[in-house]
Amino acid sequence: MSRPLPPMLSVPEKKTAAAELFRDRHFFNSPVFTDLRDARASLSAPNPQTQPPSSSRALLLRYHRLLSSARDDPCAFDENLAFTWHDAFRPNLKHTSASLRFEKAAVVFNVGAASSRIAAAVDRAAEGGVKEACGEFQRAAGAFRAVGQMMEGEEGTVDMSPEAAAMLEQLMLAQAQECCFERALAAGTSPAACSKVARRAALYYEEAYAALVIPPLQNHFERSWLSHVQLKAAQFNAEACYRYAIELHDKMEIGEEIARLQFGINAVVDAKRTARGAPASLYDSVSRLEQDMNQNLEKAVNENNRIYLMRVPAAKLLSPLPSASLVRSASKSEVLDAKAETGLQSS
Numbered sequence: 439m440s441r442p443l444p445p446m447l448s449v450p451e452k453k454t455a456a457a458e459l460f461r462d463r464h465f466f467n468s469p470v471f472t473d474l475r476d477a478r479a480s481l482s483a484p485n486p487q488t489q490p491p492s493s494s495r496a497l498l499l500r501y502h503r504l505l506s507s508a509r510d511d512p513c514a515f516d517e518n519l520a521f522t523w524h525d526a527f528r529p530n531l532k533h534t535s536a537s538l539r540f541e542k543a544a545v546v547f548n549v550g551a552a553s554s555r556i557a558a559a560v561d562r563a564a565e566g567g568v569k570e571a572c573g574e575f576q577r578a579a580g581a582f583r584a585v586g587q588m589m590e591g592e593e594g595t596v597d598m599s600p601e602a603a604a605m606l607e608q609l610m611l612a613q614a615q616e617c618c619f620e621r622a623l624a625a626g627t628s629p630a631a632c633s634k635v636a637r638r639a640a641l642y643y644e645e646a647y648a649a650l651v652i653p654p655l656q657n658h659f660e661r662s663w664l665s666h667v668q669l670k671a672a673q674f675n676a677e678a679c680y681r682y683a684i685e686l687h688d689k690m691e692i693g694e695e696i697a698r699l700q701f702g703i704n705a706v707v708d709a710k711r712t713a714r715g716a717p718a719s720l721y722d723s724v725s726r727l728e729q730d731m732n733q734n735l736e737k738a739v740n741e742n743n744r745i746y747l748m749r750v751p752a753a754k755l756l757s758p759l760p761s762a763s764l765v766r767s768a769s770k771s772e773v774l775d776a777k778a779e780t781g782l783q784s785s
Contacts, residue, residue: 441730443620444673444723446571446613447666448558449551449578449606451486451494452544452597453529455522468508477501486548491555498552499776502545505538525595526551527659533595543588547598549773550581554610562620572617572765579610580768596658605649607767609667612642614765616670619677631762633681638761640674647671665713666720672709673724676702678759680731683738692738693748694756699735701753703728 459475468474480497483489521541525531535541557574561567586603596602619635627635647667649655679702686695706728710721742748 441723441726442719443562444616444670444720445717446558446575446616447609447663448554449582450526451548451551451555452526453484453486453524454481454544455532456482457519457521457541459519470504470507474501474504474508477504481545481548487555491552491559495549495552495556496776498545498549499774502542502549502774503776505542505545523595526597528596531595533593535593537592539588540592540594543585543592543594543598546581546588546770546773547585550578550585550606550610553578553581553773557613562617568617568621568624572614572621575610575614575617576765577768577773579607579614579765580770580773582606582610583767584770584773596654599654601649601654602658605646605655608642608649609646611763611765611767612639612646612667612670615639615642615763616674618764619674629681629684633678633685634760634762635764636674636681637678637759638763640671640678641761643667643671643674660715662715662717665716669709669713669716669720669724672705672713673720673727676706676724676727676731678702678761679705680727680734682759683731683734687734687738690746691748692742692746693750696735696738696742696750697753697756699731699738700750701756703731703735704753706731 457478459471459478477497477500481501486494519536520534521536521544522532522534523540523544525533526547533540553574557571557578560571560574562571582603585598586600586607589598589600589603615635616639619632619639622632622635647664650659650664650667679698683695683698683702686692686698706724710724710728742750
């Protein structure tokens with residue numbers, strides 16, 4: 439049965455206040471000062487989410503390039519130099535710093551956020567859509583990884599903390615891996631191989647969820663985010679079991695097939711009971727998967743009772759399913775490459 443493609447999460451861009459830059463005080467000999475000042479002013483939109491993400495990213499990349507090419511770095515700290523950025527998830531929280539490193543990190547964060555918005559908006563059912571979305575999610579993952587590295591020793595809002603950066607990287611990798619799973623299914627890849635891809639997506643989602651439910655990220659994100667990630671982790675654990683069980687059925691290993699299907703169904707049922715606020719389309723996708731698994735389970739149980747009479751192993755005795763990652767975080771140079779808008783694709 440064909441199931442609808444579930445929705446993806448995107449990261450909102452950080453809002454920034456206008457920053458006064460002075461040639462004589464901060465950028466003594468920079469030949470690009472006027473362009474730099476104008477580029478910084480272009481980032482101060484009242485609501486960055488109203489701008490097309492591709493346009494927003496182009497402005498961010500241009501500003502970062504100009505900032506990096508300035509001949510003299512601005513003073514490390516100066517009472518007349520203030521970069522103010524709001525938390526992407528809690529806009530009422532903000533941080534102001536005279537640190538150029540903080541400014542660059544915030545810009546890279548927004549490059550990642552814009553990339554995630556581009557990826558989430560892609561029609562993955564269209565030709566080339568899955569490949570494009572996968573590349574953009576990997577670019578976003580690389581951006582958030584870079585933010586974590588750039589913010590070492592820096593103060594800032596929670597969304598730019600090492601814990602948040604690591605969580606967002608894992609989430610973007612999870613969604614990129616999900617794209618690979620969709621492409622594998624469309625290409626008619628074997629159930630065993632699809633199971634490995636699904637299992638790795640589940641692990642990425644599990645790592646993101648584990649970070650969301652402990653400090654400092656606990657209670658910082660909307661409940662819908664937690665429910666979405668929790669449900670996706672269960673969905674792809676179930677997908678891995680479902681595909682692996684198909685392979686087991688072909689091998690007439692009916693006892694383990696039943697155990698795997700039961701394990702996957704239980705994961706979905708538990709997540710649906712506790713995950714509240716996720717999109718209805720995601721619940722629908724998960725429910726369709728549950729229905730498919732129940733149909734296969736009923737068939738396997740009937741065959742086992744009539745023909746095979748195999749012992750069904752307990753869930754705790756099942757070995758972990760194998761996994762295979764097909765994605766990676768983009769390098770910082772790939773993230774900031776204005777010529778490669780969708781240059782990073784999965785193999």
